[in-house]
Amino acid sequence: MGKITIDPITRIEGHLKIEAVVEDGEVKDARSSGTLFRGFELILRGRDPRDASQLTQRICGVCPQVHATASVLCLDSAFGVADKITDNGRIIRNLLLGANYVQSHILHFYHLAALDYVDVTSVATYEGDNAALNSIKNFIARGELGPFVPRYEGDYRLSDEMNRAATAHYVEALRLRRKAQEMLALFGGKMPHNCATVAGGVTEHPTVDKIVSFLWRLNEIRDFIDNTYIPDVLGVAEAYADYFSIGAGCGNLLAYGVFDLDGSEPDYLRRKRLLQSGTVSTDLKLGDVAAERIAEYVKHSWFADSSTGRYPGLGETVPQPGKAGAYSWLKSPRYDGKVYEVGPLARTMVNYVAGHPTVKGLVDPVLSRFEAGPGALFSVLGRHAARALECKYVADSMADWVLQLKPGEPVYTEYDIPEKSSGMGLVCGPRGALGHWIKIEDHKIANYQCVVPTTWNASPRDDEGTPGPIEQALIGTKIKDENNPFEIVRIVRSFDPCLACAVHVITPKGSDLGRFRVS
Amino acid sequence: MAKPKTQEYPVLWLQGGACTGCSVSVLNSVSPSAKNILIDEIIPGKHINVRFHTTVMGGTGDSVVAELEQTREEAKGAYLLVVEGSVPLGADGVYAVIGERDDEGIPMLSWVKSLGQDALAVIAVGTCAAFGGIPAGAPNPTESASVQQVFSAEGIDTPLINVSGCAPHPAWFVGTVASLLIQGLPMEGELDEFRRPRAFYGQLIHENCPRRAYFDEGKFAKKLSDPYCLYEVGCKGPVTHADCPTRLWNNGVNWCVGSGAPCIGCVEPTFPDVVAPVYEKITDEALPNIGAE
Numbered sequence: 001m002g003k004i005t006i007d008p009i010t011r012i013e014g015h016l017k018i019e020a021v022v023e024d025g026e027v028k029d030a031r032s033s034g035t036l037f038r039g040f041e042l043i044l045r046g047r048d049p050r051d052a053s054q055l056t057q058r059i060c061g062v063c064p065q066v067h068a069t070a071s072v073l074c075l076d077s078a079f080g081v082a083d084k085i086t087d088n089g090r091i092i093r094n095l096l097l098g099a100n101y102v103q104s105h106i107l108h109f110y111h112l113a114a115l116d117y118v119d120v121t122s123v124a125t126y127e128g129d130n131a132a133l134n135s136i137k138n139f140i141a142r143g144e145l146g147p148f149v150p151r152y153e154g155d156y157r158l159s160d161e162m163n164r165a166a167t168a169h170y171v172e173a174l175r176l177r178r179k180a181q182e183m184l185a186l187f188g189g190k191m192p193h194n195c196a197t198v199a200g201g202v203t204e205h206p207t208v209d210k211i212v213s214f215l216w217r218l219n220e221i222r223d224f225i226d227n228t229y230i231p232d233v234l235g236v237a238e239a240y241a242d243y244f245s246i247g248a249g250c251g252n253l254l255a256y257g258v259f260d261l262d263g264s265e266p267d268y269l270r271r272k273r274l275l276q277s278g279t280v281s282t283d284l285k286l287g288d289v290a291a292e293r294i295a296e297y298v299k300h301s302w303f304a305d306s307s308t309g310r311y312p313g314l315g316e317t318v319p320q321p322g323k324a325g326a327y328s329w330l331k332s333p334r335y336d337g338k339v340y341e342v343g344p345l346a347r348t349m350v351n352y353v354a355g356h357p358t359v360k361g362l363v364d365p366v367l368s369r370f371e372a373g374p375g376a377l378f379s380v381l382g383r384h385a386a387r388a389l390e391c392k393y394v395a396d397s398m399a400d401w402v403l404q405l406k407p408g409e410p411v412y413t414e415y416d417i418p419e420k421s422s423g424m425g426l427v428c429g430p431r432g433a434l435g436h437w438i439k440i441e442d443h444k445i446a447n448y449q450c451v452v453p454t455t456w457n458a459s460p461r462d463d464e465g466t467p468g469p470i471e472q473a474l475i476g477t478k479i480k481d482e483n484n485p486f487e488i489v490r491i492v493r494s495f496d497p498c499l500a501c502a503v504h505v506i507t508p509k510g511s512d513l514g515r516f517r518v519s
Numbered sequence: 520m521a522k523p524k525t526q527e528y529p530v531l532w533l534q535g536g537a538c539t540g541c542s543v544s545v546l547n548s549v550s551p552s553a554k555n556i557l558i559d560e561i562i563p564g565k566h567i568n569v570r571f572h573t574t575v576m577g578g579t580g581d582s583v584v585a586e587l588e589q590t591r592e593e594a595k596g597a598y599l600l601v602v603e604g605s606v607p608l609g610a611d612g613v614y615a616v617i618g619e620r621d622d623e624g625i626p627m628l629s630w631v632k633s634l635g636q637d638a639l640a641v642i643a644v645g646t647c648a649a650f651g652g653i654p655a656g657a658p659n660p661t662e663s664a665s666v667q668q669v670f671s672a673e674g675i676d677t678p679l680i681n682v683s684g685c686a687p688h689p690a691w692f693v694g695t696v697a698s699l700l701i702q703g704l705p706m707e708g709e710l711d712e713f714r715r716p717r718a719f720y721g722q723l724i725h726e727n728c729p730r731r732a733y734f735d736e737g738k739f740a741k742k743l744s745d746p747y748c749l750y751e752v753g754c755k756g757p758v759t760h761a762d763c764p765t766r767l768w769n770n771g772v773n774w775c776v777g778s779g780a781p782c783i784g785c786v787e788p789t790f791p792d793v794v795a796p797v798y799e800k801i802t803d804e805a806l807p808n809i810g811a812e
Contacts, residue, residue: 009580010573010574010583011573011574011575011576015616017616017624035615035616035617036614036615036616037660038614038660039660043653043659043660050797055656055791058540058653060538060540064540115577120577135554142525144529146529146568146569146570146571146576147575150577150583150586152578171558174546174552178547181547181769182769185768187778188778189773189776189778190775191543191769193540193685193785195775195783196778203779204778204779213772321614322613414742
């Protein structure tokens, strides 16, 4: 039996390490470790509550907007204005978050995941007049191939034609994800990290020129999603169809819902949203979500055991580096004591099972094309497909929302900061269910807790010893070539982990010592 | 005539106590584009070769960690080190670890020292690397330090340029790199007292703010989303040095004050503690130099 450690795992956001124990070509055990701790929850204490939406965005520079959103929802509820946000305020918040979704999903497929499937080096023999491909050809000819190599070698299955097309799309996607950031900045001020999202609404006013500018950047991106992104994901799926049965994971999915369509219901989980909240498991039965069933466990995390098993609203962050038996800076969030995966797959499956007509209309043709049932979506390719289809649904919806803005009408609702209060903000980011909880005392933050999507997905074992979603998705996986364990990185990246981090994978004895450590 | 060989500038980009926002901001660069930066000769005849950047690089695991060591040896004194994020010093640096050696995680601190020592120059990108930033915010749970603090403590004298901002404007980073490639190391007077290029950080937000006339006339916003000067609702423009009002962000579509929100002072060494609370008016007590311009 051998142990492969890959550290860092790249092309994710953050610092993640994965260890996998491989025996007879199969992953027998796996450990997922967050290797960065900054202590945001401790830094927030004692500050002005309103500052939380500025500070928590800085948890993640790839998807700051969902932290801004969860934070202002949390503050709105603590300040008693959760049901008093103006329509303009609600819609602009949706546009800001929607633009971040589109940016994040395009970036994930082309710039983080695609290099596991697409062989960029096939451009070396390209003969044609595509300017982007010719500049990449020149780049390859110069011989300094960073940052594209070193890389895993072997299992690249696309034709030269598809490799070249996907490489040109990689370059095009760089431009379009930038445009999505521009959409966000139109109403948010700047990206990454915007100033306009505030408790009580937003600060930016809609004007017709901004509306049109947003709309036409969006139209260009919608064209790319429909005619390039989705076809590329399906093309990769055809060449790598075995990945519909690889990386199934824990089989339980959780979504809080996202994109408020009506602001009058103060309970975010019951609010009318574009994608609703719910749980679904491999039995395809829909369940509802109750916040009080969420708890975080820390037996295998570098935090004091005294803080384990807490509901996040009563949670504590007490770092204890070097704690025996611990291996991660992530806590283990569990729902009803059980392991749940969050993300685009969870949102898609919850709404598919709930009979959401648009979601069904997007998913069913894909299932027919691959002659598969919904169960096949619990997989590496299911996650990529769900992300791409959701990207289309969000982008299409934004085209309607932006025209619902009413120039001249208010965007902001005033409030008083209570001396004592508590609040909760639940929403879904590009990478999944995100919750912020605040306790206010003496008009200041007494406690602030964030349970972030990748904490769910990349969590270590809980107090019962049950592995987290990524760990479960790795365990049992067959590894074809232990020197180039594509399966492991493809599974890990399908979750789109966001940890601001590095990763370790563990390979067996006999692997190339130049590439892996063997223990 | 044969085209002269392209001069390669290896770049190693480390992320410590970071959110990746600085990297994402650089990807937002318009001209040159992210593709121009990664693939093309950014200056004719000169190509920056990003050998290590965990967010974009193809490889993973030990092979990419080897890339760091190999570049340090092969290109001693000739590579550019970019540091994003703070350097946590607490608990022997275990709060931020990149890669492993002999089953032990390698702390960010160790990389910044070893790679910083042998670099041609170091760019601390973003306020966390430049000044500690949010991770170093009170009570600084990880004892996060800036690159400059690490260099001072270790006696490392590699030229260091701070490109602060949370996140920094892509043009500030690209401009700093281009300046190194075209003119070489910064000359006397080109950097301010905080080692930031004066070209980008030479003036106060307040000096170029389009709402400045309201300040002079005494017309102030009373609540967020109001027109007029945002001084009363917390704007830190009068104490913040950056060219945001004239450069604008994200292809020039907007900027913080343009969106009706107060400047939060994200480029300053005083971010996030001294310039807080975000939505409270700055006072002489907190920031004694107000009005002294």
